[in-house]
Amino acid sequence: MSDRPPISVVVPFRGDEAAARRTLAAIAGLELRTGDELVLVDNSDDGVLDALAGGVPRVVRATAERSSYHARNVGARAARAGEWVMFVDADCAPQPDLLDAYFAEPVPKSCGVLAGQISGDRSQTGLMPRYARSRHYLSQTDGLHGKAGTAGATANLLVRRAPFDAVGGFAEGIRSGGDVDLCWRLQAAGWALEYRHGAGVVHRHREGLRGFMGQVARYAAGARWLDAQHPGSSPRWPLVHGLIGSGKDVATNLLRGRFEEATFRAIDGLGLVAHNVGYCASNRADR
16 A cells, blocks of 8 residues: 555536436445545536535535636635545546546656546446547546647546646636646646656546537537646647548448448547637636
8 A cells, every 4th residue: 555645635516416416326435545535626506516515525516607717716725634535526436546546656846737537437338438438538547648748638637736836726717628637737836747647537528419519519619728827738620621531531430331420530620610719719717
């Protein structure tokens, strides 16, 4: 068993009762030691998570804006465990020994951020989850996100509390892009980011095409915001060239009888359109 400090685990949530039950079930298997704590942050309108949790784990409300970054900041401020804050998304199931896995190897004093694997849930057999897994969507299995692999996603992100507080936590008032922005600001402040292959969560992808494309569009709005904050970092995806390539690949795969890959390449094309539409949209969070 690794020697590690106490950790506060913060999970932001926004959804209905069914989603709340899935979140509670997913997080229930996480192994906590004495001194660790689990803080769920309810960013929904009706506080359904608090009613279902029954006080264990602790639930706090975040109601100033509909933003997961606002919720994470509220959770981090409410956390009491100590030196590190672990961020996990509500649609992810952490491996039971996730916290220990992060400290399986020594963490340098210069390291302010640790990121781990995000793998697609293979129990999801529908078209869109299969597509997302084929495209390694949101995956950190092979490394990190952002320009030159210099950022980690909040689906599975461990942050040292002192530098997190020093840079002001996550940017608020936005819908997307705040995790990448935080990692870049921490590195600009002199803190290193490292990857831990053995520390993983399993992510549930969107089941429907409409919801999935809405997610792509939201990420694109975040990309435009990131490009404004960090010029040149997150340009818009080239639409016409990408659609031509996608169309050619659809035809080629159909002729070769590769029907699923033809479908996936058609979805790639839809994703390009969704990204370009989202890139023109506001990244402002609702109040």
